[in-house]
Amino acid sequence: MIVLKATQDKVLSVLQSVAGIVERRHTLPILANVLIRKTGTQLQLTTSDLEIQIRTSAELDGDVGDFTTTVGARKLIDILRSMPGDQTVSLESAQNKLILKGGKSRFTLQTLPAEDFPLVQEAANFGPAFSVPQKVLKALLNQVSFAMAVHDIRYYLNGILFVAEGQQLSLVATDGHRLAFSSATLDVEVPKQEVILPRKTVLELLRLLSDKEGAIEMQFAGNQAKFSFEGMEFVTKLVEGKFPDYNRVIPKNHKNIITLGRVPLLASLQRTAILTSEKFKGVRLNIEPGTLRVASNNAEQEEAVDELDIDYGGESIEIGFNVTYLIDALSNMNQDMVKIELADSNSSALLTIPDDAAFKYVVMPMRI
Numbered sequence: 001m002i003v004l005k006a007t008q009d010k011v012l013s014v015l016q017s018v019a020g021i022v023e024r025r026h027t028l029p030i031l032a033n034v035l036i037r038k039t040g041t042q043l044q045l046t047t048s049d050l051e052i053q054i055r056t057s058a059e060l061d062g063d064v065g066d067f068t069t070t071v072g073a074r075k076l077i078d079i080l081r082s083m084p085g086d087q088t089v090s091l092e093s094a095q096n097k098l099i100l101k102g103g104k105s106r107f108t109l110q111t112l113p114a115e116d117f118p119l120v121q122e123a124a125n126f127g128p129a130f131s132v133p134q135k136v137l138k139a140l141l142n143q144v145s146f147a148m149a150v151h152d153i154r155y156y157l158n159g160i161l162f163v164a165e166g167q168q169l170s171l172v173a174t175d176g177h178r179l180a181f182s183s184a185t186l187d188v189e190v191p192k193q194e195v196i197l198p199r200k201t202v203l204e205l206l207r208l209l210s211d212k213e214g215a216i217e218m219q220f221a222g223n224q225a226k227f228s229f230e231g232m233e234f235v236t237k238l239v240e241g242k243f244p245d246y247n248r249v250i251p252k253n254h255k256n257i258i259t260l261g262r263v264p265l266l267a268s269l270q271r272t273a274i275l276t277s278e279k280f281k282g283v284r285l286n287i288e289p290g291t292l293r294v295a296s297n298n299a300e301q302e303e304a305v306d307e308l309d310i311d312y313g314g315e316s317i318e319i320g321f322n323v324t325y326l327i328d329a330l331s332n333m334n335q336d337m338v339k340i341e342l343a344d345s346n347s348s349a350l351l352t353i354p355d356d357a358a359f360k361y362v363v364m365p366m367r368i
Helices: 008-019 073-081 134-147 199-208 262-273 323-331
Strands: 002-007 033-040 042-048 052-058 065-072 088-094 097-102 105-112 130-133 159-174 178-198 215-220 224-229 232-237 256-261 282-288 291-297 303-309 317-322 337-342 349-353 356-363
Touching (some): 002 033, 008 042, 008 088, 052 199, 065 073, 073 097, 073 105, 130 134, 130 178, 134 159, 134 199, 134 215, 134 323, 159 215, 178 199, 178 232, 178 323, 199 232, 256 262, 262 323, 262 337, 282 323, 323 349, 323 356
Antiparallel strands (some): 033 065, 052 232, 065 105, 088 097, 097 105, 215 224, 224 232, 282 291
């Protein structure tokens, strides 16, 4: 049976949309495979890592009929990548194997039975579905995902908090040293729901979401989230645990406020970062009326100093930061201006966008 027949670029793009979560090495060999299910003319591809499951449907030519199997996802992608984009390729089934043909090339691949593929049990009681434009969710994720912890023992920090309430969707990420908050307005009212999405899910969503106008539909259950967009269904386990109270972390009423160009500040920090020590990455900010001085030094007693003219008439403050934390925040904003609010050299700083309450970034100072 010819399971599918289409151009290489079409087949590859369908496969790549589900294969991001597939690890090359698995305790369960079948998890390295993609589940292929043909029903009539409809083709469905599913991958899983036991915590996340991605399914997509596609119309790719081939014989009409019912067929199901699993085959190595990465291997299939690697072979397809080695072929020209406009070449017609076909996948045929033959005695527990799949044969991939393209031009004068032919690859015979081993399969594993579809009934052994461990599908994720979907929760029975998902909450109400609500939608946001894909590009809105992608922008929100971009604005906060860099502040997620990577391998923190406080496992609930290795992800992003989603809070949907009323007509607002807010995303929060923190690694204990910095916190990023971003929010958007929904078209519908939703009852309050709070979930923590795992880091891997966040990175996969960022990879799959497009900047197009299309909407993404979301539903949350006690231990699962479901996302549907562009013929894809994405089900993920949630992180259990209590996320810190982010409202207590975001400073209020800091009296020293500077508004300056984001790009000049970012460039200044990137220059001074060159001479920070590998381990501490610390820079000193000296803020005085009219001037912001950025300075760094390292163990070799090298030193960098950079100055920016600013419109500021408040108190003089000297404060230290991990320069990477500031660079991350500024790189993930695309506005022209940034507002920095400070209390003193020992309190965390608040970075916001002027006249826009939708984004807040809090960074703890460091002793230098």
